[in-house]
Amino acid sequence: MFKVANTYCRNAEDRRDLRQEIAVQLWRAFPAYDEARPFPTWMYRVALNVAISFARRAGYGNAHSVPLDERVAEPADSRATIDEPDPRVEALREFIEQLDPLNRALLLLYLEDHSYQQIADVLGISQTNVATKISRLKQRIRDFVGSTARNR
C-alpha cells in the first residue's frame, strides 16, 4: 500500500489520503473476496484501481515532479532515520513520474517481482501484451537514464 501510494502521489498529504482511501476500499471490498483466488492479486487490483482514480482526479498530467525533500521526509516517524536517497531509486522514480497511471501500475508490479501471468491478472490484459509493454518500458528506461546522464 505504501509503495502504491508513493508511486501515484506527489506530496505527503496526498499519500496519506490515498492510503486511507485504499484501506477503506479494501475493507468495503473484503466481504466479496473469493478465497479461491490469490489474495495479492485481489489486493493489488483494489489498491491500483483506487490509486489510478485518485491520480486522475488530482490531474496527474499537470505536474510530475516531486520536491526531493518531501520524498525523503516520508514516512515521517520521529524515530526513523532519514537515509541518503539511492540514486538508482531516484532515477527510477523520476522515470515513473513521467508515465501515465496504467504504465505506472505495470512497472510497479514488474518491480515487485510479479510474474507476467500475475501482472496480466491484476491489469486485465494478455500476457503477451504485458511482455511487449515491459520490453518497451525497459527500452524507455535505458533511453531516460542515458539522456539524464548526458544532461548532468
Place this chain on the structure above:
Amino acid sequence: MDIDEMKAAWKQLEQRSEETLDLSRRLLKQAQLNKAQSAMRRTTVPPLLELVIDVLAVVLIGSFLGSHIDSARFALPAAVLQLAAVLKLASTVRQLVLIRSIDYAQPVVVIQRELSKLKLLRVRTTLVTLLVSPLLWTPLAIVGAQALLGVDLYQAFGLRWIAANLLFGIAVIPVAIWIARRYADRFGSTSFAKRLADDIAGRSLMAATVAIEEIAEFETGR
C-alpha cells in the same frame, strides 16, 4: 545503470519499508477515515440528490402539462421542459447504475474503463445542461409564472419579449463558451467554478475522451 540494478535497489527499498510496517499498522489503526469516506460520498451523494430533484421536476412539469394539455401556448413550453427533465433523469439513473456496478476488485483496465465512461457521461450531461439552460429559461419562465403566480407571460409581456429572450438565450451560449475558454485558468486548480468552466469550454470532455483512448491503447498493446 540498467533496469536490473534499479530493480535491486527498489527491492532494498522494500526491505527498509518493512521496518516501517509497525508505523503503518499504527497509522491504519488510528486512521481518520473521514477524508476517504467523504471522497466516496462525493461520488454517490450528488447523483442521488440530482435523482430526487429530477424526479420532482418530471412530476411537477408532468402535472402542469397534464392540466394545460388543451392550451398549446402552455403545453408547448411545458413539453420542452418535460423532455429536458426526462433526458436529465435518464442520464442521472445511468450514472447511478454505473456507480453501483463498480467493483474495485475487478481488473484495473476494466474498472478504469468503467470509471472513464462514468466521467464522460457526467461531463457530457453537465455540458449539455449548462449549454441548454439559457434556451430553457424562456419556457421555464412561462410555465413557472403561470403555475406559481397565475400570470400569463404572453399577455403580460407579449410575444416580442418571449422572442427576445429566446434570441438572448441563443446568443449567451457562444459567449459562455468563449469566457470559459479564455478565463478558466483564473479560477484556481480545484474550485467548483474552474470545473464548471472546464466543462463548458470542453476541456473536461477532452480529458475524459483522452483517458478512454489511453485505456484502449493500453489494452490493445499499441
